[in-house]
Amino acid sequence: MATASKQATVTNETGIHARPATALVQKASQFNCEVFIEKGEKKVNLKSIMGVMALAVRKGETITVSAEGEGAEKAVEELVAFIEGGLHD
Amino acid sequence: MTKLSVQKRGIAASPGIAIGKAFVLRDELPAINRVSISAEQVETELGRLCLGLDKTGEQLRKLRESTAAKMGEEQAKIFDAHLLLLQDPELIGGFEGQIKDSHQNAESAVQDTTEGFAAIFASLDDEYMRERASDIRDIGSRLIKNIAGVNTVSLAEIEEEVVVLAHDLTPSDTAQLNSYVLGFAAEIGGRTSHSAIMARSLDLPAVVGGGTILEVVAEGDLVIVDGFTGDLIINPNDETLRAYTERRDAYLQERETLRQLISAESNTQDGVHIELAANIGTPKDAVKAMENGADAIGLYRTEFLYMDRTEMPTEEEQFEAYRAVAQTMKGRPVIIRTLDIGGDKELPYLQLPHEANPFLGYRAIRLCLDQTDLFKRQLRAILRASAFGELLIMFPMISNLQELRAAKALLHEARQELSDANIAFDSELKVGMMVEIPSAAILADVFAKEVDFFSIGTNDLVQYTLAVDRMNEKIAPLYQPFHPAILRLIKSVADAAKNNGIFAGMCGEMAGDPVAMPLLVGLGLTELSMSAPSILPARKALQQINYAEAKVWAEEALTLATAEEVREFVLSKLGQLTQ
Numbered sequence: 001m002a003t004a005s006k007q008a009t010v011t012n013e014t015g016i017h018a019r020p021a022t023a024l025v026q027k028a029s030q031f032n033c034e035v036f037i038e039k040g041e042k043k044v045n046l047k048s049i050m051g052v053m054a055l056a057v058r059k060g061e062t063i064t065v066s067a068e069g070e071g072a073e074k075a076v077e078e079l080v081a082f083i084e085g086g087l088h089d
Numbered sequence: 090m091t092k093l094s095v096q097k098r099g100i101a102a103s104p105g106i107a108i109g110k111a112f113v114l115r116d117e118l119p120a121i122n123r124v125s126i127s128a129e130q131v132e133t134e135l136g137r138l139c140l141g142l143d144k145t146g147e148q149l150r151k152l153r154e155s156t157a158a159k160m161g162e163e164q165a166k167i168f169d170a171h172l173l174l175l176q177d178p179e180l181i182g183g184f185e186g187q188i189k190d191s192h193q194n195a196e197s198a199v200q201d202t203t204e205g206f207a208a209i210f211a212s213l214d215d216e217y218m219r220e221r222a223s224d225i226r227d228i229g230s231r232l233i234k235n236i237a238g239v240n241t242v243s244l245a246e247i248e249e250e251v252v253v254l255a256h257d258l259t260p261s262d263t264a265q266l267n268s269y270v271l272g273f274a275a276e277i278g279g280r281t282s283h284s285a286i287m288a289r290s291l292d293l294p295a296v297v298g299g300g301t302i303l304e305v306v307a308e309g310d311l312v313i314v315d316g317f318t319g320d321l322i323i324n325p326n327d328e329t330l331r332a333y334t335e336r337r338d339a340y341l342q343e344r345e346t347l348r349q350l351i352s353a354e355s356n357t358q359d360g361v362h363i364e365l366a367a368n369i370g371t372p373k374d375a376v377k378a379m380e381n382g383a384d385a386i387g388l389y390r391t392e393f394l395y396m397d398r399t400e401m402p403t404e405e406e407q408f409e410a411y412r413a414v415a416q417t418m419k420g421r422p423v424i425i426r427t428l429d430i431g432g433d434k435e436l437p438y439l440q441l442p443h444e445a446n447p448f449l450g451y452r453a454i455r456l457c458l459d460q461t462d463l464f465k466r467q468l469r470a471i472l473r474a475s476a477f478g479e480l481l482i483m484f485p486m487i488s489n490l491q492e493l494r495a496a497k498a499l500l501h502e503a504r505q506e507l508s509d510a511n512i513a514f515d516s517e518l519k520v521g522m523m524v525e526i527p528s529a530a531i532l533a534d535v536f537a538k539e540v541d542f543f544s545i546g547t548n549d550l551v552q553y554t555l556a557v558d559r560m561n562e563k564i565a566p567l568y569q570p571f572h573p574a575i576l577r578l579i580k581s582v583a584d585a586a587k588n589n590g591i592f593a594g595m596c597g598e599m600a601g602d603p604v605a606m607p608l609l610v611g612l613g614l615t616e617l618s619m620s621a622p623s624i625l626p627a628r629k630a631l632q633q634i635n636y637a638e639a640k641v642w643a644e645e646a647l648t649l650a651t652a653e654e655v656r657e658f659v660l661s662k663l664g665q666l667t668q
Contacts, residue, residue: 011399013397017217019166022166022169022170022173025173026169026173029176045178045179047177047178048177048178048179048180049170049173049174049177050174050177050179050180050206050210050225051177051179053210053218053221054209054210054213054218056213056215056218
């Protein structure tokens with residue numbers, strides 16, 4: 001099974017929180033593969049708004065985006081770009 | 090029978106006063122049938138869950154639509170978050186797990202799962218996250234009702250004027266509020282909870298976080314919601330009711346008077362026009378300025394574009410922001426102040442050395458004249474945006490003529506570069522300076538020959554003239570904008586402007602002070618720039634000023650000895666006016 005992972009640094013002011021979290025989960029849900037983000041010891045399903053919000057990622061923190069399944073590499077690339085681009089915030 | 094009067098103090102969530110009969114929203118869940126199911130029933134329960142999820146999704150999409158129509162796209166976004174929650178793999182996995190593994194029926198599976206997640210969110214050390222707990226509960230109770238086939242209580246059916254009292258007003262509740270609702274109070278919530286945000290966007294007086302309300306109120310009780318103080322009064326006595334009715338009417342009348350001034354001319358009683366402008370920091374603020382009837386933008390603080398980031402904004406980014414403001418203002422003048430950084434405002438990526446005296450140090454124009462690449466990038470962006478509206482450019486912290494000339498020379502270079510590249514800009518762009526250093530105020534007659542306008546920055550002018558740090562609370566009483574020395578400096582600037590056919594305005598806190606206004610107008614300032622919400626009250630104050638009279642007052646104020654005397658003098662004159 002295809003897998004991919006890459007680090008991303010969160011640039012937007014509020015971190016992955018509130019509206020940016022919604023935007024990120026919506027984006028992640030467009031991919032068919034399984035996607036995750038990881039901060040420290042915690043790893044959550046990136047298609048789960050609750051998981052993502054509970055991770056409470058703040059500005060400047062580095063997280064790991066990973067994916068498993070069809071199109072994993074593309075999903076990781078696009079999601080990392082989306083996060084580093086400020087999550088449309 | 091007299092009913093017991095009860096007073097509660099919550100959090101003032103949205104301004105205004107609502108007085109009316111109580112509509113008590115007891116949105117309790119139907120008693121949940123907790124049933125252990127057999128292995129054969131698992132499929133049936135999963136099917137019921139699935140139907141409930143579909144129906145809930147459909148309702149949420151409809152609510153999203155009606156909210157977007159009623160309150161705008163921004164408010165409707167909360168339902169996107171709800172829809173996302175409804176599809177959340179963790180949440181759905183939780184529901185299914187309870188049914189499959191714990192053999193619970195669908196309703197109790199939903200309740201236990203949502204309550205579990207809500208409790209986690211509620212315990213987090215972050216107000217925003219705690220508020221999300223109520224979203225999860227909102228979704229859960231909607232889902233349970235849909236699975237059980239129970240109708241949701243509808244606020245939409247209210248047909249007489251009421252004040253809504255509830256434990257919490259969920260986003261689905263607020264989306265259903267109609268125009269009969271005068272205001273509301275909720276037992277829980279804070280200033281940033283959905284209920285509070287919605288109340289402000291619906292312009293409804295509201296109190297949240299009021300504590301136990303539902304236990305002490307009965308349907309139809311008379312209630313008062315004071316959205317200024319956070320007070321909630323149930324069954325007020327006659328005297329209280331009368332006082333509140335008066336306050337409500339006065340507030341509504343005042344608001345109506347101010348509203349009518351949005352498109353009114355900013356003229357004195359005797360027809361002298363004074364430009365009432367707004368201070369802004371972002372393109373978004375310009376929209377607010379327009380909503381508050383601003384004649385112009387008197388101060389666009391561009392440093393916000395540079396702050397809270399890790400690198401310098403590009404020319405393109407700056408151009409976009411300046412152009413957005415120019416376009417929002419639809420041809421009204423916009424004074425853009427070039428970067429005023431240093432002092433109390435630092436930029437990490439510039440790595441400015443720590444200074445013992447930052448307010449007297451390497452800041453604003455001093456920094457820009459030293460880092461000319463940075464400065465010229467901004468000048469080019471401003472020039473390019475000047476093709477899209479009426480822009481004026483203003484240099485901060487000018488202390489001597491060489492600085493002004495150097496800044497103008499760089500501006501000239503930037504214009505030349507754009508001309509050479511055939512890029513459009515306003516060739517008539519006016520160039521002005523802030524007067525915030527006493528030397529500039531004293532030499533105003535000299536400066537006036539080389540600029541198109543002055544804008545007095547009182548915050549710094551007062552601090553530099555009186556040698557009083559405005560951040561230092563210990564010496565706060567010494568910070569005196571009405572100090573006669575300040576008045577004389579303002580006069581020097583206004584006179585110099587007048588004698589040289591240019592205009593002089595003001596963009597500090599003092600410009601929005603209705604007590605200062607007759608003096609400023611009387612001294613000869615023709616533009617006053619303030620925070621957007623101050624504009625309409627200022628316009629009202631201006632209309633009561635007689636220019637000829639204000640000139641006489643200003644002359645007399647200049648002869649007084651202390652700030653206190655000046656203030657009292659103006660107050661006594663204003664007092665005579667209103668009598």
